[in-house]
Amino acid sequence: MKNYIVLDLEWNQSVGGKEETVEHLPFEIIEIGAVKLNEALEEVGEFKRLIRPRIYPELHEKILEVTHMDQKTLMEEGRDFEEAAKEFLTWCGDEAVFCTWGSMDLTELQRNFAFFGIPNTFPKPFLYYDVQKLYSLLYGDGKERQSLDIAVLELGIMEERPFHRALDDAHYTGRVMRYMGFEKVREYWSTDYYRLPENKAEEVYLVFPGYSKYISRPFETKQDAIEDKTVTDLICCKCNRMLRKKIRWFSVNQKFYTALGLCPEHGNVKGKIRMRRNDDGRVYVVKTMRLVGEEDVREIYIKKEETKKKRVEKTKNRKQNKKKGDSPLS
Numbered sequence: 384m385k386n387y388i389v390l391d392l393e394w395n396q397s398v399g400g401k402e403e404t405v406e407h408l409p410f411e412i413i414e415i416g417a418v419k420l421n422e423a424l425e426e427v428g429e430f431k432r433l434i435r436p437r438i439y440p441e442l443h444e445k446i447l448e449v450t451h452m453d454q455k456t457l458m459e460e461g462r463d464f465e466e467a468a469k470e471f472l473t474w475c476g477d478e479a480v481f482c483t484w485g486s487m488d489l490t491e492l493q494r495n496f497a498f499f500g501i502p503n504t505f506p507k508p509f510l511y512y513d514v515q516k517l518y519s520l521l522y523g524d525g526k527e528r529q530s531l532d533i534a535v536l537e538l539g540i541m542e543e544r545p546f547h548r549a550l551d552d553a554h555y556t557g558r559v560m561r562y563m564g565f566e567k568v569r570e571y572w573s574t575d576y577y578r579l580p581e582n583k584a585e586e587v588y589l590v591f592p593g594y595s596k597y598i599s600r601p602f603e604t605k606q607d608a609i610e611d612k613t614v615t616d617l618i619c620c621k622c623n624r625m626l627r628k629k630i631r632w633f634s635v636n637q638k639f640y641t642a643l644g645l646c647p648e649h650g651n652v653k654g655k656i657r658m659r660r661n662d663d664g665r666v667y668v669v670k671t672m673r674l675v676g677e678e679d680v681r682e683i684y685i686k687k688e689e690t691k692k693k694r695v696e697k698t699k700n701r702k703q704n705k706k707k708g709d710s711p712l713s
Contacts, residue, residue, distance in 0.1 A: 416549025
């Protein structure tokens with residue numbers, strides 16, 4: 384039987400800032416909280432463990448302010464992370480479907496796994512439900528993200544328990560899932576990017592209602608990524624047809640690229656590439672293909688022209704500055 388594991392973590396960080404942050408562990412988990420929901424989204428179990436910090440033993444002032452944790456209690460009652468994590472994975476069971484508020488918790492959990500030498504048994508690709516994103520799809524524009532406490536207030540499901548502790552936030556996230564109309568957005572999985580495809584054969588292609596997503600293997604440079612044919616192919620998210628490009632890939636800031644294709648059956652398809660870096664500094668690509676209307680098409684044309692004008696102006700200024708530098712009177 385499928386179990387939904389609604390997870391929330393609290394973590395600590397270096398009180399000395401970036402200079403004293405340990406490489407590959409910016410956040411050390413100090414509390415794991417989770418609730419287990421059945422297929423009817425009813426709460427059927429809970430898990431809570433305090434974890435004794437070893438890498439950042441002094442609690443950061445921001446963590447103290449938000450969580451109101453007691454440093455002495457945490458050090459005396461907290462378990463080692465290795466012990467708590469193994470207990471948590473056993474409690475989750477074999478058919479766990481993870482749900483979180485936001486995208487950070489599962490990434491930081493796996494980062495702590497790696498640092499403390501715990502085998503990562505999560506599947507690849509690792510699909511989960513980002514309840515914050517799903518809530519935005521149902522009650523917002525699908526882009527802006529709402530805080531958990533506001534969502535709870537909007538749904539009228541507040542209880543006599545606080546926020547900003549792991550088990551409490553997991554409980555509230557589970558209640559949001561139950562009352563927000565989860566069935567309407569069940570198809571919209573999120574993908575965790577901590578463990579990326581290691582080669583071309585492992586690259587991910589997922590199809591959702593109205594759009595598709597491609598996740599590449601890592602490349603050494605952005606140029607290597609943008610020169611890869613699979614990265615720059617425009618594919619219809621409905622029929623998987625290779626598309627003719629109406630507007631070729633262009634970029635405003637070298638992080639986001641946009642293109643427009645035309646499917647003879649389904650119409651205009653917008654391609655969007657996001658360039659990201661993994662922990663070892665290499666570049667990977669998240670590409671989405673989405674059906675768009677005439678208004679979106681006009682916006683793409685306008686953005687393309689604005690980008691072209693800026694590029695021409697930049698080139699013109701560079702040539703003028705070069706002439707000034709070459710002038711004997713300068």
